[in-house]
Amino acid sequence: MKYRYAVPGDDFSLAGKASAEFKRVLGQLGIDPAVVKRTSVAMYEAEINMVIHAGGGVAEADITPERILITMADKGPGIPDIDLAMTEGYSTAPEWIRELGFGAGMGLPNMKRNADDLRIDSKIGEGTTVTITIRLAAAGGAA
Amino acid sequence: MTDTSMTSFHSVTLDRDRCVGCTTCIKKCPTEAIRVRKGKAHIINERCIDCGECIRTCPHGAKKAISDPLAAKDAFRIKVAVPAPALYSQFDENISINRILGGLLDLGFDEVFEVAAAAELVTAATRDLIASEEGRTMPRPLVSSACPAVVKLIQVRFPSLIPNLVPLLPPMEVAARIVKEELHKGEEGVGVFFISPCAGKVTAARSPLGYERSAVDGVIGLKDIYLPLRAAVAKAGERPLSQAGSVGIEWARTEGEAEALGERRSIAVDGIANVIGVLESLENGKLKGVEFIEALACPAGCVGGPLIVENPYIARARLGNRALSLDPFAEGRTVSPGGYRWDRPIQPRPSRLLDADMLKAMIMLEEMEHLQGLLPGLDCGSCGAPTCQALAEDIVRGNAVETDCVFKLRETVRDLAGQLLALEEIKPPGLDKE
Numbered sequence: 001m002k003y004r005y006a007v008p009g010d011d012f013s014l015a016g017k018a019s020a021e022f023k024r025v026l027g028q029l030g031i032d033p034a035v036v037k038r039t040s041v042a043m044y045e046a047e048i049n050m051v052i053h054a055g056g057g058v059a060e061a062d063i064t065p066e067r068i069l070i071t072m073a074d075k076g077p078g079i080p081d082i083d084l085a086m087t088e089g090y091s092t093a094p095e096w097i098r099e100l101g102f103g104a105g106m107g108l109p110n111m112k113r114n115a116d117d118l119r120i121d122s123k124i125g126e127g128t129t130v131t132i133t134i135r136l137a138a139a140g141g142a143a
Numbered sequence: 144m145t146d147t148s149m150t151s152f153h154s155v156t157l158d159r160d161r162c163v164g165c166t167t168c169i170k171k172c173p174t175e176a177i178r179v180r181k182g183k184a185h186i187i188n189e190r191c192i193d194c195g196e197c198i199r200t201c202p203h204g205a206k207k208a209i210s211d212p213l214a215a216k217d218a219f220r221i222k223v224a225v226p227a228p229a230l231y232s233q234f235d236e237n238i239s240i241n242r243i244l245g246g247l248l249d250l251g252f253d254e255v256f257e258v259a260a261a262a263e264l265v266t267a268a269t270r271d272l273i274a275s276e277e278g279r280t281m282p283r284p285l286v287s288s289a290c291p292a293v294v295k296l297i298q299v300r301f302p303s304l305i306p307n308l309v310p311l312l313p314p315m316e317v318a319a320r321i322v323k324e325e326l327h328k329g330e331e332g333v334g335v336f337f338i339s340p341c342a343g344k345v346t347a348a349r350s351p352l353g354y355e356r357s358a359v360d361g362v363i364g365l366k367d368i369y370l371p372l373r374a375a376v377a378k379a380g381e382r383p384l385s386q387a388g389s390v391g392i393e394w395a396r397t398e399g400e401a402e403a404l405g406e407r408r409s410i411a412v413d414g415i416a417n418v419i420g421v422l423e424s425l426e427n428g429k430l431k432g433v434e435f436i437e438a439l440a441c442p443a444g445c446v447g448g449p450l451i452v453e454n455p456y457i458a459r460a461r462l463g464n465r466a467l468s469l470d471p472f473a474e475g476r477t478v479s480p481g482g483y484r485w486d487r488p489i490q491p492r493p494s495r496l497l498d499a500d501m502l503k504a505m506i507m508l509e510e511m512e513h514l515q516g517l518l519p520g521l522d523c524g525s526c527g528a529p530t531c532q533a534l535a536e537d538i539v540r541g542n543a544v545e546t547d548c549v550f551k552l553r554e555t556v557r558d559l560a561g562q563l564l565a566l567e568e569i570k571p572p573g574l575d576k577e
Contacts, residue, residue, distance in 0.1 A: 001509055020423060027300070027495040028536075029504045037303035041428035065501050110428060 002062045007047055007072075009056025012100075018059045019043040022070075029063065035134060038114040039068055042132045045107045046072040052097050053077070054128065067116075070132040078124040085120075086112065153191050154208045154345035154362075155198060157184050161205035166524035168197040168206060173415045174299060174494065178537070179527035190494045192295035193343040194415050194440040195449030208342035208450060211361035213250065213368060219334025219360065221327060224252040225318040228259040228387070228395040229340040229445040230365060232458035236465055238376060244384040246376035247338070250368070255384055256326070258337070259391030260473045261318035265289070266390060266403040268311055268478045273406075282307050284410070284425070284433040287400055289313050291343035292440035293418055294352050294489065301422045302491035307436075312354060312483040314394065315344055319358035325479070334360045338368060340395075340448030341441065353485035364450040386473045389466035396459045397444040401437040409435040414442045497539070507539045514538055519550045 003025065005018035019040055026036045043059070050057045054076020062069045079085050085092075086108050093103025112118045117133035164182035169175075176190035177197060184197075184205070197206040216222040224247045231240055244255045272278040273285070286307045288294050297304050312320070319335040327333045337344060339362045348359040393399035398411040410433055412421045418438045424430055441447035446462055447455030497504040497511075511532075518531035526547040528534040537543035546552045 001505055016423075016427065019427065023426075024495065025508065027493060028497045028508055029501055030493060030496040030499060033303035033305070033491060037426055037428075040426050044427040044429070063505070065505075114428075 002060060005059040007050050007056045007059055009051055009054065012051060015048050015051040016044055019047050022061050032137065035136065039134050042111045042114040042134070043070050045111045046070070046130050046132065048102060049107050050074045052093055052102065065136060067136055068134040071129060073127065073129045075127040078126060079120065079122040079128055080124060082120050082122060152346060152349050153186065153188055153193055154210065154342040155186060155191060155193050155195060156207060156209055157186065158205045158207055159183055161203050163203055165202070168201055169524055169527070169529040171196050171200040172529065173419060175529050175533050189492070190299060192292050192299060193346045194292035195342045196415055198342065198449040208345055208364055210339065210345050210364040210367060211336070213363060213371070215361045216251065216334055216336050220332030221254065221330065221334065222252045223254045223256060223322050223333065223335045224338060225256050225258050225315065225322065225335055226338040227315070227340050227365070227445060228257070228262065228392045229448060229451060229458070230338055231392060231465055232395060232446045232462040233365065233369065233451065233453050234376065236461055239381060240385040240465070241381050241383065242376055242379045245379035245382045246372050249375040249379055250371055256318055256322050257385070257387040257391070258314045258318045259387030259394065260476060261321060262314035262394040263388060263391040263472050264476060264478050265311055265314050265317055265483060266400070268483050269309055269404060271478065271482060272309065272311065284430060284436045285309050286436045287438060288353065289400060290439045291347040291352060292415065293438045296415070296418065297422065298489060298492040299494045301426055302493065303426060304422060305489050305491065308489060310353065310485045312485065313347070315359060316354065316357060317483050323358050336361045336363055338363050338365055340365050340445050340451045342449055343440070353487065353489055355486055366450045366452050369452050388472040389469040390471045391473065392462060392469065393466050395445040396462050397439055398437065399444065401435060404435060406435045408433055409437065411437040413439045413444050413447070415440045511535045511539045514545070517551070518548055525549045
């Protein structure tokens with residue numbers, strides 16, 4: 001089943017709403033708390049990135065008993081060098097974002113750490129799509 | 144692994160005669176645990192975390208905490224009062240702690256032992272734990288387990304944070320155990336009564352979290368004892384009863400526990416909505432470099448508990464003033480060898496779970512989303528559920544029907560009226576002349 005959340009790019013106070021909404025869904029399905037945490041961290045980081053760098057976008061989450069698939073698509077500036085962006089500590093976030101405690105260059109590495117699979121498709125001037133896969137145990141919903 | 148034993152008793156209950164069926168409480172409940180049915184509020188036990196938010200917000204005083212009457216102590220040979228430090232904040236600073244404790248004795252208790260003194264030991268035990276090998280490997284930040292409403296909130300809403308909880312007994316329990324296992328070791332007929340600012344502690348004494356059996360024999364609500372105690376204190380003389388230092392006393396307000404610990408990289412948060420916000424950030428991995436979180440469900444901390452009589456911020460200021468004239472720690476007591484560890488683990492209580500079978504839960508969830516799209520989205524509460532989303536959930540759980548929504552009901556009536564009109568137009572064939 002699929003969920004679609006619009007992530008507005010003009011109000012930073014709303015950043016994190018999509019991941020919070022999706023977390024409720026995971027709780028209702030009885031997903032293991034540790035998996036819920038990993039999913040929340042990865043999705044939250046992606047959501048924040050989308051707001052900071054790309055003026056928002058669309059988050060889609062799809063769950064089957066086997067896996068959670070999260071697709072975060074934006075029409076932002078794109079990432080010129082994905083390998084460099086994946087480096088811990090590398091950041092292009094503006095100063096005011098850093099002052100809020102974000103933009104430490106840990107977003108993408110953190111996503112990678114928490115996802116079972118992370119794919120980044122990016123085109124300069126067109127946008128970025130981040131695809132996060134979290135595998136679920138075969139047993140499914142034992143919480 | 145769902146722990147159902149803890150859902151059996153709740154201190155927070157409804158006074159049916161006072162409830163007018165308004166929807167104030169359902170809106171304020173942080174776990175959406177209240178519904179209005181047949182004109183009265185109902186608490187869903189599995190979801191209630193005993194935070195007392197409904198007691199605080201009910202305009203009709205219809206929510207109350209079940210606690211023990213003062214007379215309950217008379218069943219014991221040796222009656223011991225263990226007052227929460229928040230008690231001291233309910234009296235003017237020129238009334239000494241000695242006189243407040245003396246007032247308790249004059250109400251018929253044989254002895255008093257301050258929970259504040261136990262809180263200091265919990266601080267020491269927490270420091271020991273943090274310095275230990277085990278403590279060093281625990282996930283950071285550690286989250287205080289002193290507030291029972293917060294522990295329950297974590298069980299029902301943030302189960303992934305259970306490993307962050309400090310696995311130590313709360314000060315109330317430590318105080319009761321000191322009375323029974325150290326001061327009156329091996330004696331029969333010792334009754335320990337906690338004087339409580341909150342409903343959560345009443346529940347914690349009967350259905351403990353993290354330990355099998357509580358040494359507390361009864362919990363008396365602070366506001367229930369306030370008037371007789373006030374009268375007793377007015378006549379009470381100065382007796383040398385006060386032992387606790389400023390550190391223990393300040394546990395009753397926000398930041399008290401964190402300051403006592405001396406951990407600078409800590410967050411102290413109060414008010415259940417703010418606590419949810421901080422735990423949400425923690426679960427999202429946002430709190431880097433934080434070592435300790437003190438989280439208290441009530442505004443300003445325990446001094447803002449639902450069973451308190453004074454305004455939380457006045458109470459907080461008074462407590463601070465009292466602390467100024469005290470030494471930091473009570474003398475002569477050290478952490479017991481056991482270190483006040485929990486004796487059983489805290490289990491998740493996934494109250495949001497729709498069905499243990501994930502496929503069934505997915506079908507229900509889909510139905511819920513569909514229903515939610517049909518509802519007006521005004522979250523008016525007239526149906527008795529706090530939000531349209533909650534009503535949709537109640538419907539798929541089989542606890543409500545679509546026409547519980549007044550807007551859906553109106554639509555249905557309008558459709559029916561249309562059908563009636565259409566039927567009225569139809570005449571039997573024999574009469575249906577040109």
